[in-house]
Amino acid sequence: MVAKASIRTYSVDSDLVARRRQQIAVGAARVLVKKAFDATTVREIAKACGMSPGTIYHYIGSKEDIIDLVLSHGEAHYKPFFEKADVYLKMLNATQALKQAIEDYYRKVDSRQDFLLFCYQEAKNMSPRQLGTLLDWDRSVVDVFRRLLDKGCASGEFVIDDVRLVANRIVSDSAMWVVRRWFLRKHCTLEEYIDQEIQFILRAISRDKGVYNEG
Amino acid sequence: MVAKASIRTYSVDSDLVARRRQQIAVGAARVLVKKAFDATTVREIAKACGMSPGTIYHYIGSKEDIIDLVLSHGEAHYKPFFEKADVYLKMLNATQALKQAIEDYYRKVDSRQDFLLFCYQEAKNMSPRQLGTLLDWDRSVVDVFRRLLDKGCASGEFVIDDVRLVANRIVSDSAMWVVRRWFLRKHCTLEEYIDQEIQFILRAISRDKGVYNEG
Amino acid sequence: MVAKASIRTYSVDSDLVARRRQQIAVGAARVLVKKAFDATTVREIAKACGMSPGTIYHYIGSKEDIIDLVLSHGEAHYKPFFEKADVYLKMLNATQALKQAIEDYYRKVDSRQDFLLFCYQEAKNMSPRQLGTLLDWDRSVVDVFRRLLDKGCASGEFVIDDVRLVANRIVSDSAMWVVRRWFLRKHCTLEEYIDQEIQFILRAISRDKGVYNEG
């Protein structure tokens, strides 16, 4: 799903390389929450990783590669969600499955806000390849919800005009929790936000207009 | 509404200053759609404005000031919308008013996508003051919809738990039309997107569950 | 003869560009007599040119381009020699012509020793293209002497086994005046070196074994 670019390294110890790159991804993410990628110096990133600028270049080929590391690391955080996709699909009640998936996904998003923020704010600094990686990943998420919605339509629980658009909306809104956090954080908690999202979606797609009140 | 910072200039002809700054804002916006602010050189911006780098500095104090110009210019684009706010409020039917306001606002957003993109992608490059300006502006937009929703609640047309959250959602979704355009543009037109938005919102807030189908 | 590479510049004033590049070539040559190209920093070269490091990069694309400038400028120094080639060929006495050509060329070499030193010592730092330029130039010089020798053979003044080798030797020996200057400078003057060269060559190629004593 995620095409991992082959990044230059001077080391042959692939374990160490993996460990250091993880370290770089984590450190970089920490700094990049506050400052734009371009405005952040390699020195700053190195310091946040507990490395010297020279060391960082033993594990990457150029500053740009740090974007790849951050993306890879961020996406890895969602692996459990993707692995659970089949579980949602096997649930008898599509409504319950959707509720569960939304809640799980939104909690994932919330627990690694730096990643989504990075994706939305640094898109313009990314190479076409990096952007492609990102869009592929996004589509994968949308697809999980799309399949859930499809199943609900098939079972008659949902009535939906354009399944893709609704799936997109669910993903959009999760991003908004992060991107517009300065607004939302003042007015509601994550739980409230999730509840509202579920209500909005279910009201819009449920055949039986009362069902969404039971959850 | 928007606190215009006082930017240094060497000129005394305030008309010329205004004209040149408009020119800069327009030119800069054109370049900044494609490249991040930090990755864009003053030379590039100057060329896009049809000026020399030296001339630009007769009308700004530093590169950062260009952000202010772009923001001011972008916000000015929404002036008609704000001026029409009272019209919406005076409409008898809150549902119709809301529909109208959403449609008007979304069209405004669509016609100057570069501005919203700039706001969301360059937030990290902005100074606290600039960010404040931006948030103030955002709140103003949300407020327009909040007042519309309040009125609908008062008249009994709407039943809303948290008016702020719904208003925020309307504004959020307009931003998503721009920020996730790479997804949406493939799957629906602006008109379809607006229709879906109106349906989602009305289904969620209307007392009379059928009303939103009539629009 | 010399393929001038197109080097990046930020200026459009081609006169200024030419002037500044000349300035760079001269300054660089002055520093590069003493230190290897790689061991010389751009800052040092800039200072020797009376420019700032930033300014130098308005007229070149990379440090490597300085090699081109030095080569171009060095070769230009030999333009008068090439232009005089026809004069030598039109002289009735091939022996006199050869003597004259050798003397002229060796004096040229002596008056810009830095250039030949640069060519022989930096060859390994040059790109294939630059090396090609250099070899082309070298061949041009050899060719001048080759044609003179050919003419002497045709007129019966010279008897030569391999004209190319003799021409090459003349050029080689001129380089040696520079490359082994630490030896030669202690033991002879340029005039003596030229005389010896002429004697060596004429003794080796003259049909009439006495002729070279008359010169």
Added chain:
Amino acid sequence: MVAKASIRTYSVDSDLVARRRQQIAVGAARVLVKKAFDATTVREIAKACGMSPGTIYHYIGSKEDIIDLVLSHGEAHYKPFFEKADVYLKMLNATQALKQAIEDYYRKVDSRQDFLLFCYQEAKNMSPRQLGTLLDWDRSVVDVFRRLLDKGCASGEFVIDDVRLVANRIVSDSAMWVVRRWFLRKHCTLEEYIDQEIQFILRAISRDKGVYNEG
């Protein structure tokens, strides 16, 4: 003849030190044929030696010391030539002795071209001490030929104006076989080059103008 600088080492096993330094000299020479010393990293040299960068530093004090090793090793290659010098001097026929010496020396040069190339191209990167070592060595070679020429003059076989210059010319021309190999290699073999050299020299210095044809 060659003052071997004392190079730092961490080892006490002087046999091992000698062996490793030989290894370094050979490996370095192999790499330095293609790339300038400054442009070659210690890592590359280490790899060419089959060592790690760390190991190299157990046997040298700094990268610069590698120049010393290469010089020492290269000069050692000429030891047999120097040892044979007395043999040449004891030959009855100076002309034959000179012919033999030239041929032997030129073959030596040809069989280790990398060394001469290194000497001529890296001179600017050498410290004064290293350059001194090199010039001393060069003078030693010139001296061998000088003594041969002196003897020929004494015996009446040669008539020479400036013995030093002729000796220098013999050595110069051997260097040219390497330094201008890109030209010569296309036009003649080593044997032809040696023959031409012997002819040039003998024609220039022989009392009996016919003698050189007999060889």
Added chain:
DNA sequence: CATGAATGAGGTTTCATTCAT
């Protein structure tokens, strides 16, 4: 003894900003 990961000084290069014209 051998290794190669880590370091950080210093090199090349870019670019916001100034200022003479």
Added chain:
DNA sequence: TATGAATGAAACCTCATTCAT
């Protein structure tokens, strides 16, 4: 007023050298 050449600070990146293993 407008220009664009010049500046130099600071960024990215390399690599000689050290040192724990």
